[in-house]
Structures are given as structure tokens and as C-alpha cells.
Amino acid sequence: MAAGGGSSSVGLPCVFSPKSRQYLALCAQDGRLRIWNTDSKTLHQEYVPTAHLSATCTCIAWGPCRTVKEGPQRKKRKSEATGQVEQKADLLAMGTAAGSILIYSTAKGALHCTLDGGHSGGVNCVQWHPEDSLLYSGSEDTYIIEWDLQTGKTRRKWKADQSSVTSLCVSPDGKLLLSAGQIIKMWNLETKEVYRKFTGHSTAVTTLCFATTRPPDSNGLYFLSGAAHDRFLSVWQVREDGKEKHSVVSFTLTDEPRHIDLFTSNSKEEAMRLAVVCKDGQLHLFEHFLNGACKKPLLPSCTVQMSGVEDSPVPIPLLAAALGTDKQTVMLAYGNHLQPVMEKVEINMGARHVCLTRDVKTTLALYVETSVSKVKTPVVNAQSKMLVPGLPGHQAPVKPSSQASEKRKKGMDNKEMSIEERLGEIDLSRVSADSGALKGMASLQTDNFAVLLVQGLESKDANILNKVFQTRKDGVIKKTVARLPLPAVLPMIEEISKRLQGHPFTAVLMVRWLKAVLMHHTSYLSSLPDLVTQLGVLYHMIESRVRMFHKLTKLHGKLYLLTTQMAASKSSNTGVDVDHTAKLVYEEESDEDEASGDEGLLPDDNSDHWEEEEETEEKMDEDQEGQVSEEEEDEDERTESKANGEEDMEHENESEEE
Template sequence: MAAAGAGGVYEALPPPCSFSPGRRELLAVSGLDGRIAVWDSRRGALLREYVPSAHLSATCTCLAWAPSRGGPESHQKKKRKSESVDKDPQYDLLTIGTATGTILLYSIAKGELQSKLQAGGHDNRVNCIRWHQDNGFLYSCSDDKHIVEWSTQTYKVKCKWKADNSGVSSLCVSPDGKMLLSAGRTIKLWDLESKTLSRQFTGHSTAVTSLMFIRPPGESQSSSDTTGLYFLSGAVHDRLISVWQVRTEKKERGAVLSFTLADFPVSVDLAPSDSKDEPLKLAVVCRDGQLHLFEHVLNGNHKKPLAPTCTVQIATSGSDEDSTPKPVPILSAGFCPDKESMFLYYGSSMQPLIEQVALKTDETHICLVRDVHKTVKLRKEEAVTRVKTPVVKPDTTVLVPGIPGHSSAVSITSRSQKDRKRKPGDKEASIEDRLGAMDIDLPKVPIKGGLPQTDSFAVLLVQGLESNDPNILNRVFQTKNESLIKKTVQRIPVYSVIPLVHELAKRLQGHPTSAMLMVRWLKAVLVNHASYLSTLPDLVPQLGSLYQMMETRVKNLQKMSRLNGKLYLLVTQVAASEIAQRSHTNQEAKLVYEEESSEDESGEEEQNSDSDDNWEEGEEEANEGAELGTSDSEEEMNVDKVNGDSDGESEDESDDD
């Protein structure tokens, strides 16, 4: 059974708790103050209570039971009646992980701390602890991105390696003890002998808090065949339990099956099947306090998420004044060895109520009515104090706190005045009149717009974050006015910035319309409180889940923008063609102009066309004409020359004469 602690991304989860394996006879519960209580599941009696020395500064973050010892030792001395403890003798050692990175080994039989694992280990919060069934090694993971292998014989670090770029939130050892699963936002399969990465699985956008191997039916625990080996995983703010198959032949990374939930899981337990035809049983407790039971036969891929076969809820019968039943949250659940009944842990960590219930899965919804107020009988101890309350006489002058020597005094009313009942006609003095009677100089601060309203968005937002009231938060987050969002974010105190970011990150994973509103709030937070966020030393793990979720959201943004551009071009072209068709509907000319010589021009065109057809003959005739012309001109020139010469000679002759 997996249970996660509180702190960081685990703020929404209850304190860690864990049933002992096997017969589920012990339940270890951690309180909000770090106290560890071990309860008897069958009798509901408190067996042990351990208070760590640094329980206020190093609260418990995870719990894990060590493997069974296989029965009591033969050479062990017989215990006295005062030392005997009614418990399961096979499970004695409880492992406690703390927020400072220290791992504690607590012995239930002795009621004391057996060992402390610290040197060379983690320097940040421990998120998960798992034991090896055979060699007795201990594996732990932390927010410091590392996995540590501890030797329980020497209580020292045997091996340490970096497993992820962000914090590692969960671990699980395979049934044959040769493989180790680790998960942050990515699930990785490691070979324990060589500490090398074998496979990697992706499918969760937030930190994985539940990891569990599912052994195939009909195979022994030490079998090394991983062909039919499955494992399941659940993450924070993820309402699905994914089932993966560890295959050596195919390299499929997607989940083969998923179980749908009403809220994200806080506790998971599994009852494996004994045969291939028998379905496995899965019990998941969600954050809303409901238990969901699933029954399914693992036989390959299943695309559609499976709904729970049965949902269990506990409610009160109602008091005398108010007859309305009120729900009682279930905090954890564990299957009994018969697989037909379960141990339910509900109530609170101060006084847990543990009950063994036989459930019938043929009913889709089961509501168990329990009178919690009569069952729980808290023992109220009177505080022992030596301080006595002073007796104030009527003539005593009491000075109000403030500057020493303050002259304003509070009048002490006599007992007769206190006991006197106010008549119907008397008016009760207001607070302003009472302050004026005390003669206290109040600073006059001009407030724009009158007195501050108690129902302002900044006040409501802080109240909703502190009380985790969804009604108040929904009222605030529904606004779409960016100016109002900006002013509200500016007025909230700095200690509410990180809870606001976590609430926005959780709501961003909801409906797309809600995500659009949350983006405006997130933008205002990052713009107005960037200086405060930059001073936080653990800013990366605080905003890691938000960054990872935003990265998965915008993963396909580039492809979608390209598709949007292509569709826009197509739509605009279709619209333009429709407009063009509408504008060219009337093709008839409104006015035609004809010239008078159109027939002559047509005749000339016909002649020109004829001449064009016989253009070769025309050119030949022109060439011949040109040759004849040149010859004729040459002959005329020769004749002229002859005549000229003769004329000149005759003229000369005449002159001589």
C-alpha cells in the first residue's frame, strides 16, 4: 500500500499511514505534529506511540514496514507479562522518513529507536522508502534527485546515484528483486545489480506518488520472466491510475490500461489474482474520502478507461439538532488475506477508527452509516498549572497596554452592572462610542472610497486559500476583469503567493474555460510578485509541476498554429472566390460603341490576311523588282554619263570655235 506525506507538492495529501503487510494487523499513523502511533487493527487499541526528538522541525513524510522475520527466534528468552505486546510478531521494524532527509528505524517490540540513517544520505526531504525482500537492503528517494541504497547491517550508504533531473517521489522493488522502479514525473526502470537504466515510461504531468508491481498469476515471486509483469502508477492531481506492462521484446511506452477516479489517489492497495481467469482487485482511496474498488482481468491493451465497480463512502447518522448526514472521509484501506473483506481507516489521526468490513462489489454504491460521535470518546485532561487568576476589586484602575504611564483608564464595571439585564428600550453602545470613552487617540487615515469592505476579493482570496474552501475560491476566480485581478493579486500578502500558485496549477488542469481564467491570474501573480518568488531558495521544486504542466499543454502548439494558418488561408480564399463570383454575375455590356468604317476595316483585314498567307511570294516579287530597279538605274546613270560627256565636249568645241 502506498501513501504519500505532506509538504511541497504533497500539501493536499493527508499525513502518511501504512498497514502492515500480510494480515493487516497493525496500522502506523503519523500525526500533523510528527508523532507516530501504532494501532491494533482488530481491537482498535493503541500499542505504541513514538515522538521523535525533532518532530516539530523534521516531520514524518513517509512510512514503510520492514520485511517479516519469519517467526520468533528459538533462543529468545520468554518475556514477562509486562513486556508482552499483543501484536503481529512477524512485523516489528517501522521505517520513518523525515523532512530533513533522516531515516529512522523504530522497533515496536522494544518501543524505542533502533537506528538512525543519516551520514552520506539525503540532504532534503525523503519521499519514499522501500525494502528489498531478500538481501535486507533499504532504498530511499528524495527531493535531492538521488536514490540511496542502504545496508541495514552497517547502517551506511552502499550506493547512491542520480535518478532524475527533478525530485524522485516514489519507489518500488520488483517481485524477483532484480529491478527497481523510480518515479518523479517520469517513471524509470533500473537494474539493481548494475544501477543502469533499462526502460523509461512517460504519461504523468505531475509527481507520481503511487507505484506498485503486479505479479502475473501462476508465477512464483522469484521468477525472472518479465514478459507478463505489470505495474500501476498514480500521480498528484491526476484522476487516473495507469497500468503499464514491462516487456522485453516490444518497446511500447504507453499505458495498457487506466482506471478513472473522482479525485486523485492518496492510498492504493492491491489483491493480485491467483489464476489467469480470476480478476485482480484494486482499492483506491481518493482525496475526497471515497473508496473505489476495481475488478479487471489483465489481458492486454484496453483503450477506454475503466470505471469503478463499487464506490464506498462513510457518513454519520446525524445528530438530534441536525438530521442531515455528514460524510466521514476514508483515509486508507487494505485488503485482508481472504480478499473478500477490508480494513477501513477513517476519522482522524488523533483517534483513528479502524473497522473490518466485508464488501459486496455487485453493488455500485455503498454508504456505511456510522455514529462517529458516540464511537470516539476523547479523553480530556485538565491542564495542571500553578498560576492563579488575580481577583480584581471594583475600585482598581486598570491601564490599557501601550505607552508606559498612559493616563487613560478602563472603568471596571461592578458585578451588579454586569448582571443587570438590558431593557428593551436601552441601546447598546457602539464600538466607536466605547473607543471614544477610553480616550484613545486613533490615527485618522483617509481611506479612499470609505471603509475597507470585508467582502473584497483580496480578503476572500486569502480566506479561501487558508480554509481551502472551494466555494469562496470559485467566487473569486470567476471574475474576468483583468484590472480587478491585478489589484487583487497586488493586495494579497506574500505568504499567500505560493498557495495561490499551487491552487492555480491545480485548476489549470481542469476545464479549458477554467484554464483560460487561471492563466490571467497566473500572469498577474508572476508580474506583481516576481521579486518575491526570485528570493525563494526552493523556487524550482515549487514551480516544477506548473512548468511541466505548461510544457505539456504547449507541446503541440506549433503544429496547431501551422494548421490554423493553413485553415485560415483556405477559408479566406474560399470567401474571396465567393465574393468574386457575386461581383461578376452580370456579364452583359451596358454600352457598345461601333465605328462607321468597320466594314472597310474588315475588308482590309481580309486583304491583309490574304497577303499574309502569300507572304513568301510577295517577298520574292519585291526582291526581283528591287533587282530590276537597280539594274535600270545603273543603265540610266551610264546613259547620263555618256550624254554628259558628249555635251561637255560639244560645248568645248563650240567655245573653241
């Protein structure tokens, strides 16, 4: 059983029809739905939604095959009516950025119905129920809605996660639903309750797909998950005990997955076949038996890459791939989204790497020629004049040479001149900056910087570009950039990014031009969907220089700290000399004064004795002056010692002295 991987919200939606793989549905950058027939390699149908510019298509999913009534037909015979009725892929669900879902019918070639009013944010993913006429959608508003296509209304709406729902997948039996936000959750569709939870991706999960059809009450149910900016596909096992901590298998990729197609495994003896188209345009084919955990990441059994037939081959990106019934046949869609090339190829699975060379230009030219019905060539008259398109004022005087005039007189009047002859007749000798140039004659407008800039970008002439980019006047730069046509904006930015990597003097001038381009053409640049990939070199260069700027600022701060410390130490050393003369002198007392007092009787090392010593010193000074007697000193010392709690000790000392 083949399971289509659908499309994620990362790239442009692109998916093959189920079972027969007869159609390829693709939403291009202009918002139009194009359905290509893979058998005839032609455009089958094209549908333009009413709000395709404001509410672009974000995801596509084919509905299950069903019996389709294709308008009025002749009555079939009984022998034809008794035969089996063929089921075809008809309905196609498209989620939009406005929150509505469009159901398109390929049998009618028109819109079947519109499902709106359910989501308040953009729809990221849509998935069909395999049996019933039910549709599930996940949105930026963190909700999942179950739609009934018979009534066109919601049957159930519930909150799935704290963040937006980025991917959905319904089990082959229609009983389980996988949803991914911050966490992968498995829901029971009957009760709308969480059956299991799986954690392991650090970025938004963009791909979910069941790998086996075994029931969930055994250890044989597996599913795949892929995330943005992740180069692995993880395989998870739904166990009976509910202990699903880590993924059991990992498939190694070269870039994040964009499109997945697989054949599910019905038993342990049957291998799962997987085809993954990555963001870099390569196809990886895997074949693995899902029978438990595998420690090492698995490498692809075969990698397919496409390139052109030029002297320097350019890689051709693959858009989608579909596995065939046999192991070697693969349906490929490659090239441009506006007109993809579909081809069924046989790949040698024994080779690790297969490179297919194709000439896409001739293939597209064949398709274009078949679509053109009638072409009428204009009649050229000898008396008629031909107006050649060009820039206004960009003209030069035409002076027919003598040789060319003689040839035309000899019988070539009725023959149209070639481009080489016309260029030879243009006399550029008169185009000069000399003062002796003839007045009134037209000349090349070499003073117009916008004209020179366009010429330099188209011809990649370094001399012309150097002359234009050497100007430093902001007014001239702004006027030149404002007159620049829109198709020349991206080549202008690419040229600026190349020159920014050169000499610093050149980079200073290029920054002014880059600033002017971003200021004048922001609206045009914001309308480009793949601007990030086109300006990747510029982004990378700016980020690397910003990182280096942070390191330089840290180094500058450390050096500034060291220089300020050195300056402070020098200023402290060169300060005013300190005056070493004493402001206060302490003189020790004589032995007689010490013996006269009772200082030695009091205990040392007590904070309370400082006051007593000061008082005794004052009293000794009074004795020297003859104002206080010795008896009064003893009485004062006793009263103070009683207040300090040392009365007993001093009584003993007094008795000893007596």
C-alpha cells in the same frame, strides 16, 4: 499475497502493517508518529522525533515481518519452544524533509537507528527489500540510495533521473526496482542498470506497485502507476521484446490516488484485486484479469463513500483501506488524522455505489472517555464568587430582578443558577448610546471593532458584520485586523471571499480587508498545511477575474487602436489645402527646331540619349542666338556619338544626308 501501497509525498503518510493488518502507522500534521491498534481501536504507541517541527515526516513504509524479541520474558516450556515462531511487523522506516531516514521499532517502542548523510534533499519515498535487510530511498537530489541496516551505511548510490525521485517499488522476487521521476525506470538490482523505460505521465508519479509475481523474462509481469492531478491508474506490461510504448490498462478514478492496496496475481487465471483511496476521500475497488491490453478505461466494480448521520450529511474522508482475505471484507481508516476510526466492514460487491453512514463524534467521545482516568468536580460554596472568562472590558452591570431575588430567598440559595437565569438578570437597558447614560457605570464596548468582528464571525450576524465592514479608514482596518485572534483568521477570510462575489461596491471594500489580513497574518497562514483547499473558492474567483481582465485588456487595446486611426484620418482630412499651381512648366519645341537637329537619327529608348538630347537642345538655343554654327553642332554630335559606340551608324546617316 497482499502488497501495501504505502504513502506518497502528496498527502499525510498513512499505511497499514503487512499481512495481519494489526497496526496503522500515521504521521499527523504535528510531526508525531502514532501507531494505532486496529483490533482494540486504541493508540498503541506514539513517537515524537527530535526534529519533528523542522524536518517533518514525508513518507512511511513497513518493513517485512520478522521474529522479534520483546524484552525479558518467562522461560517457555519445551512444548511451547518447539512450536512455530510467529513473525510480526516490527521496523518502520520514515523519510524526513531534512534528508535523513528514521528506523522505528514497534517491539522496542523506541528509535532503532538513523540513516543520514546520504541525501542532500528531502526524502520522497522509501521501500524495503522483501528478503535482505536492505532499504531503498529516493530523494529530491535525484539520487537513489541502497542502505544496509546492519551497518547503517550506504551500500550503493546512483543518479536515477534529471528530476527528483518521487516513488519507488521493489519487485516481489527482490530482483527489480521501479523508480519514477520524469520517466518510470526499471532497474536491475544486481547491476544497477536500467532494464526498461516507460513514458506516459505528464505530472510527477506518486504511486508505483507491482501487480503480478511472474518473472520478467515473460510477458506476464505487470505494474501500476499513478500520478499527481491524474484521475487514472495506468497498468504497464513488461514485454520480452522491450516494445512498451503505451499502458495496456487504465483504471478510472474520481481524483488522484492517495493510498493503494492490492492482492497480486500469480497466474493468468487469478484476478488482481485493487483498492484505491482517492484525494476526495472515496474508495474504489477493482477486480481485473491481467492478460493483455484493454482499449477502454475500466470503471470500479464498487465505490465506497462515508457520510455522517446529520440532517444534512457531511462526507467523512477515508484515509486508508486494506483488503481482506475474502473479497467482501475491507479494513477502513476514516475521520481525522489525529484520531482516526478503524473498522472492518463487509461490502456488497454487487452494488456499484455503497454509502456508509457513521456517527464519528460519538465514536470519538467513547474513546476519549476511556482514556480519562479520574475527574474531580469542584465544590461550589454559596459564599464563593465565580469568574467567567471573557474579553477584557466586555462587561455589563448585573441588576438582579425582583422575581429572581424572591425565588432565591425561598430556598434556592444552595442551588447554582442556570445560564438562562444569568442572561435574564443582565440588564441591557442601560447599555445605550444616549447622552443621559450614567457616568461611571460599565457598558458594552460596541466601539471596539475587533470585539464586534469576532462576535459577528462567531454568530454569523450580518448586521454586525455590515457595520464593521463599512468602514473605509485604512488605520481602523489595520488595527482591527491586528487585534483579530488567530482562530478567527480563516473564518474572516471565508466571509471576505463570500462578500467579494457580491456587489462590486462591496467587493471594493472587501479588497482592503483582505489585503490587511494577508499582511498581518501571513506567518500564521503559511503554517497551515491544507491552506490551498480551504481557500480554493478565493483562488478560483481571483483566477477567473484575472482571466477576464486579460480579455478586457485585449479588447481595450483593439478599441484604442480603432479610435486612434479614426482620429488620425479626421486630422488628415481637415489639413491645409494643396496648392494646385504648377511650380515647373515644360514647353514643347517647334517642328522646325526638331527638323534642324539630328535627334531622329539616334535610337530611342536608350538611357545614354538623354544627355545627347540635352546637349542638342542647348546647341539649338545657341543657334537661335547666333553664337554657334551648324557645322560645329554636327562635329560635336559626331564626337559624342563615337564615345557612345555609335560611330558606324552615324557615318551612314551622314552619307545619306549628304
